Amino acid sequence: MTSVFLDSSAAVPTFRELAAPERAALAALGARLTADPVTEPDAFGRQARLLARELPAEVAESLWAFEERGSDSGVLVLRGLEVGELPAPPPDNPGGVGGRTLLARQQAIVSHALGHMVGYAAEGHGHLLQDMVPNAKLAATQQSQGSRVELEAHTEQCFSALRPDYVVLGCLRGDADAATYAFRALDLLQHVHQSDVMELFRPLWTTLVDESFADFLDTREVRGPFSILSGDVDDPTMLVDQDLMHGITKRAQALLERVLEIYVAHRHAVTLEPGDVLMLDNLRAMHGRSPFTPRFDGTDRFISRGFVTRDLRRSRFARPGGGRVVQASFS
Ligand SMILES: O=C(O)CCC(=O)C(=O)O
Numbered sequence: 001m002t003s004v005f006l007d008s009s010a011a012v013p014t015f016r017e018l019a020a021p022e023r024a025a026l027a028a029l030g031a032r033l034t035a036d037p038v039t040e041p042d043a044f045g046r047q048a049r050l051l052a053r054e055l056p057a058e059v060a061e062s063l064w065a066f067e068e069r070g071s072d073s074g075v076l077v078l079r080g081l082e083v084g085e086l087p088a089p090p091p092d093n094p095g096g097v098g099g100r101t102l103l104a105r106q107q108a109i110v111s112h113a114l115g116h117m118v119g120y121a122a123e124g125h126g127h128l129l130q131d132m133v134p135n136a137k138l139a140a141t142q143q144s145q146g147s148r149v150e151l152e153a154h155t156e157q158c159f160s161a162l163r164p165d166y167v168v169l170g171c172l173r174g175d176a177d178a179a180t181y182a183f184r185a186l187d188l189l190q191h192v193h194q195s196d197v198m199e200l201f202r203p204l205w206t207t208l209v210d211e212s213f214a215d216f217l218d219t220r221e222v223r224g225p226f227s228i229l230s231g232d233v234d235d236p237t238m239l240v241d242q243d244l245m246h247g248i249t250k251r252a253q254a255l256l257e258r259v260l261e262i263y264v265a266h267r268h269a270v271t272l273e274p275g276d277v278l279m280l281d282n283l284r285a286m287h288g289r290s291p292f293t294p295r296f297d298g299t300d301r302f303i304s305r306g307f308v309t310r311d312l313r314r315s316r317f318a319r320p321g322g323g324r325v326v327q328a329s330f331s
């Protein structure tokens with residue numbers, strides 16, 4: 001038997017299409033996740049973690065290989081999950097209704113093969129699974145509910161030490177024009193000038209706080225300086241935000257702009273289809289999304305979004321009572 005996990009030299013491809021028995025097995029697991037993600041987030045997370053032990057071995061191995069060494073693009077897409085019945089599309093995202101679907105329950109189980117799901121009080125009302133639907137008022141903003149403008153390149157919560165390790169997108173309804181972009185730190189190194197490689201590992205960039213956190217944090221606060229790349233040159237991690245990050249010198253600012261040009265020229269694009277669960281490696285890669293044109297008629301792109309941390313303990317001070325939601329004032 002070939003195993004992408006046991007063969008540590010095997011590359012992890014972006015797409016992992018489920019075989020028919022795997023699809024059936026995952027749907028059966030999803031149906032056994034009975035807690036309500038909105039009203040019982042803790043029980044929901046615990047059940048999902050237990051059920052993750054029963055994932056088909058080869059699916060778990062793909063997820064673990066992705067966790068250990070990343071994929072060839074910075075994302076892993078499990079394709080071909082059962083979506084189940086779709087709720088009436090929410091006009092906005094306060095309810096977290098997508099989290100109750102069969103697809104989102106499977107998404108939670110898969111997420112728990114990578115770590116622990118957490119919510120962030122400032123993002124999607126703190127729900128473990130947030131309804132990501134285009135919002136007419138936010139159409140031109142840099143928030144996840146934007147649509148008509150490109151969502152600029154970023155790593156999730158670049159400004160926060162409690163940033164998630166993974167962003168997980170469950171596609172309930174797709175949009176042919178909406179491409180999710182990803183680009184790895186490792187590939188960035190292939191395209192920068194040799195003399196800039198060491199610069200990227202120096203703390204030369206500051207960042208502001210994301211506007212989603214404006215009700216809780218001072219968005220004028222300047223954080224950092226940080227390096228864009230950290231760790232080993234063979235498997236670097238990254239922090240980037242086109243909207244919020246600034247170089248502290250002219251040369252650093254020019255290098256950030258060069259990074260963004262390289263991203264645009266070489267990024268991978270994934271158009272999500274119903275039944276896809278996309279896992280974004282928030283340490284190894286930066287991401288963004290193309291513009292698209294919603295109709296706001298109840299048939300728009302509908303994504304159930306979750307966040308995963310590998311180390312629940314690290315954010316304990318920010319989760320009163322040991323709950324699942326990271327309070328925004330600590331972000
Ligand atoms: O809509 C997408 O495909 C990605 C949005 C995004 O950046 C996110 O959910 O973190």
Ligand SMILES: [Fe+2]
Nearest residue numbers: 154156167287
């Ligand atoms: Fe994002």
